Amino acid sequence: QVKTTVEKLGGIGPGTPFFDPTAFAPVNQVRFGSTGRNLLRGPGTVNFDLGLFRKFPLTERFTLQFRAEAFNSTNTPHFNNPNSNVSAGGFLQVLSAQQDQRQFRFGLRLAW
Numbered sequence: 001q002v003k004t005t006v007e008k009l010g011g012i013g014p015g016t017p018f019f020d021p022t023a024f025a026p027v028n029q030v031r032f033g034s035t036g037r038n039l040l041r042g043p044g045t046v047n048f049d050l051g052l053f054r055k056f057p058l059t060e061r062f063t064l065q066f067r068a069e070a071f072n073s074t075n076t077p078h079f080n081n082p083n084s085n086v087s088a089g090g091f092l093q094v095l096s097a098q099q100d101q102r103q104f105r106f107g108l109r110l111a112w
Contacts, residue, residue, distance in 0.1 A: 012043070017092040018082040042081030043094065048074045065109040075102040 012018065019040060052068040078098045083090045 012079055012094045014090070014093060014095060018043070018094050019092045021092050040082070040084070043079040045078045046076055047072055048076070061112050063111045065111065067105075067107040067109065069105045069107075071103045071105070072100060073102060 050070040050073045054066045056064045056066070058064055078100055079094050080096045080098060082092045082094050085091065
């Protein structure tokens, strides 16, 4: 079983492989491997979204609703999958992250 180097080395960034590269044989020619499909899993994605809603009655017929929402409220980085090209220099290294920073959204809704 392939162990991630997050447990051993720290795992994310240039020069640090996410998986153990010694578990794979060097590729000298084009061939089909003996591993199963989707053998490796990348870093997971954890999201924590918050929402706050409050209704204010204006009259019997009209209500005003205030909405406040926060997406990725902990501002946790979501790393991309490791490079899977064996011929590339950064094989099995996580070199980038998704551009999904914390976002806030406010709104008012008038219902009748």
